[in-house]
Amino acid sequence: MSDDAVATDFVREKIRADNESGKYQSRVQTRFPPEPNGYLHIGHAKSICLNFGIAADFDGICKLRFDDTNPETEDQNFVDGIIEDLTWLGFDPDEVVYASDYFDQLYDWAVSLIERGLAYVDDQDAETISDQRGGFTTPGTNSPFRDRSVEENLTLFAGMRDGQFADGEKVLRAKIDMNHENMQMRDPVLYRIRREHHVRTGTDWIIFPTYDWAHGQSDAIEGVTHSICTLEFDSHRPLYDWCLEQLDLPFEAPEQTEFARLNLTHTVTSKRKLKQLVDDGVVDGWDDPRMPTIRGLRRRGYPASAVRSFMDHIGVAKTNSTHDIELLESFVRTELNATALRRMAVLRPLKVVITNWPEGQTDMREAINNPEDDSAGTRQVPFSGELWIEQDDFKLDPPPKYFRLTLGREVRLRAGYFITANDVVTNADGEVIEVHCTYDPETAGGQAPDGRKVKATIHWVSSETAVDASVNLYERLFTDSHPGSGDTDTFSSLNPNAREVVAAKLEPALGEVAPGEVVQFERLGYFAADLDDPSVFHRTVGLKDEWANIQKRQQNQGKQKGQQQKGQQKKKG
RNA sequence: UGGCCGAUAGUUCAGUUGGUAGAACGCCUGGUUUUGGUCCAGGAGGUCGAAGGUUCGAUCCCUUCUCGGCCAGCCA
Numbered sequence: 001m002s003d004d005a006v007a008t009d010f011v012r013e014k015i016r017a018d019n020e021s022g023k024y025q026s027r028v029q030t031r032f033p034p035e036p037n038g039y040l041h042i043g044h045a046k047s048i049c050l051n052f053g054i055a056a057d058f059d060g061i062c063k064l065r066f067d068d069t070n071p072e073t074e075d076q077n078f079v080d081g082i083i084e085d086l087t088w089l090g091f092d093p094d095e096v097v098y099a100s101d102y103f104d105q106l107y108d109w110a111v112s113l114i115e116r117g118l119a120y121v122d123d124q125d126a127e128t129i130s131d132q133r134g135g136f137t138t139p140g141t142n143s144p145f146r147d148r149s150v151e152e153n154l155t156l157f158a159g160m161r162d163g164q165f166a167d168g169e170k171v172l173r174a175k176i177d178m179n180h181e182n183m184q185m186r187d188p189v190l191y192r193i194r195r196e197h198h199v200r201t202g203t204d205w206i207i208f209p210t211y212d213w214a215h216g217q218s219d220a221i222e223g224v225t226h227s228i229c230t231l232e233f234d235s236h237r238p239l240y241d242w243c244l245e246q247l248d249l250p251f252e253a254p255e256q257t258e259f260a261r262l263n264l265t266h267t268v269t270s271k272r273k274l275k276q277l278v279d280d281g282v283v284d285g286w287d288d289p290r291m292p293t294i295r296g297l298r299r300r301g302y303p304a305s306a307v308r309s310f311m312d313h314i315g316v317a318k319t320n321s322t323h324d325i326e327l328l329e330s331f332v333r334t335e336l337n338a339t340a341l342r343r344m345a346v347l348r349p350l351k352v353v354i355t356n357w358p359e360g361q362t363d364m365r366e367a368i369n370n371p372e373d374d375s376a377g378t379r380q381v382p383f384s385g386e387l388w389i390e391q392d393d394f395k396l397d398p399p400p401k402y403f404r405l406t407l408g409r410e411v412r413l414r415a416g417y418f419i420t421a422n423d424v425v426t427n428a429d430g431e432v433i434e435v436h437c438t439y440d441p442e443t444a445g446g447q448a449p450d451g452r453k454v455k456a457t458i459h460w461v462s463s464e465t466a467v468d469a470s471v472n473l474y475e476r477l478f479t480d481s482h483p484g485s486g487d488t489d490t491f492s493s494l495n496p497n498a499r500e501v502v503a504a505k506l507e508p509a510l511g512e513v514a515p516g517e518v519v520q521f522e523r524l525g526y527f528a529a530d531l532d533d534p535s536v537f538h539r540t541v542g543l544k545d546e547w548a549n550i551q552k553r554q555q556n557q558g559k560q561k562g563q564q565q566k567g568q569q570k571k572k573g
Numbered sequence: 574u575g576g577c578c579g580a581u582a583g584u585u586c587a588g589u590u591g592g593u594a595g596a597a598c599g600c601c602u603g604g605u606u607u608u609g610g611u612c613c614a615g616g617a618g619g620u621c622g623a624a625g626g627u628u629c630g631a632u633c634c635c636u637u638c639u640c641g642g643c644c645a646g647c648c649a
Contacts (some may be wrong), residue, residue: 136575192647235644445608546609
């Protein structure tokens with residue numbers, strides 16, 4: 001266990017206490033148990049970091065177990081994808097196992113349950129069983145098949161396995177208590193018949209154990225000590241314990257501990273809803289950079305290490321919580337600030353002509369690759385008399401505190417020269433389509449020999465050597481910070497502008513970026529070259545934008561002033 | 574409606590064996606800076622869900638209440 005990073009959450013606290021009391025011989029084993037019916041999302045990452053993190057902290061082991069007990073929705077692609085995502089996140093399971101590996105054992109244990117009069121075969125359909133379960137304040141009623149003889153149950157259960165009954169015709173139920181205050185204990189279903197092809201067992205089995213019968217038993221088979229799951233399984237814990245108690249294990253049974261799942265603002269972390277986004281074509285797929293899936297984040301350029309530090313930071317508790325997605329982004333920025341190479345790219349190009357630049361001449365300017373990391377070195381960037389700059393970096397009528405380019409003002413071109421804007425060319429609509437500037441040859445390298453200062457440094461790309469690229473700019477997937485909260489429909493706040501594709505001009509070095517590499521477009525943000533087509537970039541996250549805050553404040557002040565004036569007018573009237 | 578779980582800065586979490594509270598992110602101010610980035614320094618922001626009780630003293634212990642989440646699948 002690492003001494004310095006003493007993570008103190010209630011789960012680790014409990015494990016420490018268990019270890020001190022000698023429970024499980026102070027052994028620690030966890031597991032990450034996804035169902036292979038979808039890809040992993042950021043919520044799973046929390047569970048992964050917790051389970052694998054605990055194993056690492058306590059010198060224990062953590063296996064990846066596929067909870068493949070329901071053949072209906074499960075798929076090999078998801079199995080492969082989950083392993084891939086887990087690996088990318090930086091975790092290496094001690095073993096990859098499957099609940100279906102234990103079908104024989106689970107069956108034998110069910111038989112033993114029947115033999116001891118603790119389970120029975122019920123002939124009723126799902127609806128009837130549901131009706132008989134009763135309500136929160138009303139007791140359930142016993143099934144008419146509850147008191148079948150052991151022999152009959154044994155025969156029927158074998159018949160279920162051997163295909164003598166149709167799907168849904170019979171189930172195996174635990175015989176516990178139809179009056180139990182916990183609904184989970186009212187004779188839960190342990191086995192159902194389902195003639196579906198199973199990813200691993202094919203057609204060998206047509207009866208499948210339910211989660212409740214499979215999960216704790218699988219934990220026990222593997223020697224799991226601490227079975228960590230999310231809050232919604234809280235009410236299953238008595239059943240988890242009951243199932244284990246019937247086994248007469250020669251060792252201490254695993255114990256379930258529940259923690260609060262991760263929610264993030266402006267997105268959803270529910271497999272069902274993510275699937276709907278994919279199925280409805282709202283996004284391009286599970287790996288769309290707008291998706292909070294692991295593959296989505298990867299394509300978007302989130303470093304796995306940033307995801308991990310985020311998880312470390314938010315901790316583990318039982319409080320239902322929704323984390324601000326900005327917090328995640330701040331970890332992404334911190335990581336990328338230290339590692340990403342700086343490059344220049346112009347997203348919304350505006351032409352600049354340097355009128356006093358020697359006709360046809362191209363200069364090579366030296367630019368720093370990463371001011372945070374000297375070892376990243378420098379590169380040469382071509383400079384000429386015709387450049388692209390950002391439309392936002394020139395204003396004919398500059399608002400207060402705007403200190404970028406405007407007529408008559410001098411600014412610095414990053415790694416280039418000081419330029420002064422003298423004139424503009426406008427189109428028929430009066431929009432500026434070209435800015436004419438002069439440069440000061442004395443300012444090569446970015447400093448004026450006479451010591452005069454400029455307030456702004458702007459980025460640029462020389463037009464003749466510019467590389468064209470399509471850049472995807474992403475906004476929040478949902479405009480509502482808590483989609484679906486209250487009575488609102490989750491998808492009603494879907495942001496139709498969550499992706500904007502822009503035709504950008506890049507400096508030549510950006511034509512040689514490796515797939516998946518993340519660079520900083522100076523002054524704009526971090527951008528990831530697409531995994532399949534590196535001429536396409538995805539905005540991972542923008543830089544912090546002080547200018548945007550200034551503008552916001554100015555707007556608010558304007559509003560307040562307007563309101564004050566309105567108020568005064570009212571008083572007068 | 575019954576049971577279980579939860580409630581501490583804007584947000585998410587720490588914490589106090591009972592002596593009125595900290596961090597991170599966000600926000601604000603200043604400094605540095607060839608990124609309005611980074612970095613550095615500082616600041617604002619909390620009646621610790623509410624009301625009672627025990628106590629010299631309660632955010633912490635007790636009771637009641639309020640609000641939120643979960644549970645009545647042959648999903649997990």
